[in-house]
Amino acid sequence: MSTQATSPLFKALNDIASGFRLHKIWTMLGWQDVKQRYRRSVIGPWWLTISTAVMVAGMGPLYGRLFGQPTAGYVSFVAASLITWQLISSIITDSCQVFIAAEGHIKQTRLPLSIYVYRVIWRNLIIFGHNLTIMIPVFILTPSAIDISMLLALAGLLLLLVNSVWMGLMFGILCARFRDIPQIITSFLQIAFFLTPVFWKPEMLGKHQWVAQINPLFHLVEIIRNPLLGKSAPLLSWTVVIGITAVGSIVSLRLFSRYRPRVAYWL
Amino acid sequence: MAHINAKNLIVDFPIYGPASRSLKNAVLHSATGGSLAKDAANRVVVRALNDLSFEIREGDRIGLLGHNGSGKSTLLRVLAGGYEPVSGTLDMEGSVASMLSITLGMESEATGYENIVMICTLMGLGSGEIARLMPEIAEFTELGEYLSMPLRTYSSGMHMRIPFAVATAVKADIVLMDEWLSVGDESFSKKAQARLGEMLDSAKILVLASHSRALLEKNCNRIFHLEHGSLIQVDTL
Known part of the structure; x- marks a missing residue:
């Protein structure tokens, strides 16, 4: 255990790898977060599922009519969209707090910083798992949607998780140092919910579809939502997301290897 | 062999925010606390540990003595791995049990x-x-x-x-x-x-910080005196 001449990059990679191996700790912390939020509540995390379901039941028929879409198809579209969006947006919001919220642990222990990122991802996966049950009645109502291409949703999810790691490290560092950034990201995501094709479709834009296509969040939603509905996502979306993954990982890794030792001082 | 070897350890806490300038004057003239310095980017920093070098060998029982803000807890946190020193080297061998915050991770709603x-x-x-x-x-x-x-x-x-x-x-x-x-x-x-x-x-090694000289004399074989983040004296008992 020495802080001798190993390169910062090696230490950063080591942090990310050894943190992952401590899965006992981050799965426990992630579960603990969910349990803590819902202790003494009878149905616990299902409350989130219920509120999402209510939103689907409310928004589905209404916006389906507004946009002139067939109700059954549109409701299942909104259901898949909303649970995907909630996963993505809450991972981003929570990324801002990964290190700030773990201040006590970070200052007193030598645990790798990456475990707090994995913890946040795990917590959101648990909630996503609950939300996913909303799709069950959707499948029952529209059985034709079930298809082998749904397995691609797993690939999309996996890709999102890889992105979550770099986002958690990057936003975690930036937000620990500059405390205004969490507010900026939160309000940005509120607007992004309307600007990203979550409850509307890019086709509705007619010849202005590029507005949706230049939005990276759209592609991130697309690679999970479409397979969930038994459709394949466009190749463009996969390409864009893979590109984001590569660029994001490199930038984030550089940031992390440079500032990893400083995080404790900023808290 | 368990050991802790520190060479020229420096720990600076950066002070951010608009108040940092006036804060500088406030801290500069107080008897307690670390000394103030400026880092390369001309930011005001509190130097919590100033160029600490020491060797702790197996069997040592080290007592850390000093005022509030003399750097005792910071040194313990550095040894526990929370803070990585800004400069200097720290070479530790052996499993570490940190009793600095034993309640960490406890949850009042859990059994x-x-x-x-x-x-x-x-x-x-x-x-x-x-x-x-x-x-x-x-x-x-x-x-x-x-x-x-x-x-x-x-x-x-x-x-x-x-x-x-x-x-x-x-x-x-x-x-x-x-x-x-x-x-x-x-x-x-x-x-x-x-x-x-x-x-x-x-x-094999104990590092204990305290305000009580009697307690340290009873339990330790060496006492490190810290003042303003510097190691000013080592007593061997």
Whole structure:
């Protein structure tokens, strides 16, 4: 255990790898977060599922009519969209707090910083798992949607998780140092919910579809939502997301290897 | 061989925000606290540890003595791995048990048993090891049926028994402690002191920070005097 001449990059990679191996700790912390939020509540995390379901039941028929879409198809579209969006947006919001919220642990222990990122991802996966049950009645109502291409949703999810790691490290560092950034990201995501094709479709834009296509969040939603509905996502979306993954990982890794030792001082 | 070798350790805390300028004057003239300096980017920083060098060998019992803000706790946190020194090298060998914040990771809505598992997991113990240690820890706390109840139903004295029992359950080469731990009422306290003593005896190195010179003289063979983040004197007893 020495802080001798190993390169910062090696230490950063080591942090990310050894943190992952401590899965006992981050799965426990992630579960603990969910349990803590819902202790003494009878149905616990299902409350989130219920509120999402209510939103689907409310928004589905209404916006389906507004946009002139067939109700059954549109409701299942909104259901898949909303649970995907909630996963993505809450991972981003929570990324801002990964290190700030773990201040006590970070200052007193030598645990790798990456475990707090994995913890946040795990917590959101648990909630996503609950939300996913909303799709069950959707499948029952529209059985034709079930298809082998749904397995691609797993690939999309996996890709999102890889992105979550770099986002958690990057936003975690930036937000620990500059405390205004969490507010900026939160309000940005509120607007992004309307600007990203979550409850509307890019086709509705007619010849202005590029507005949706230049939005990276759209592609991130697309690679999970479409397979969930038994459709394949466009190749463009996969390409864009893979590109984001590569660029994001490199930038984030550089940031992390440079500032990893400083995080404790900023808290 | 367990050891701690530090060479020219420096720890600076950056001060951010608009108030940093005026804060500088406020801190500069106080008797306690670290000394102020400016780093390369001309930011105001508090130098919490200033060029510390020392060697701690197996068998050493080190006492850290100094005012509030002299750097005792910062040094302990550096040794515990929380802060990485800004410059200088730190070479440590041996397993480390940090008793700096033994309540870390506790959850008042969870039961005593759940809390024991949580603290043990954070310490890096596997589920097999936790299961093996559990009966002994549970028995030591004397909490009996209470262990199945949420922590919030405990009195503060009962509350502390759990982290204490866990922290002293596992032996380590290097033990770090900020002030002597004591818990419980009179009879429990005696038992607790015996248990803590046993753990410390088996440790190869102890680093203990305290304001009490008498306590340090009783338990340590060397006393480091810290002032404004510098190591100004080492007494060998």
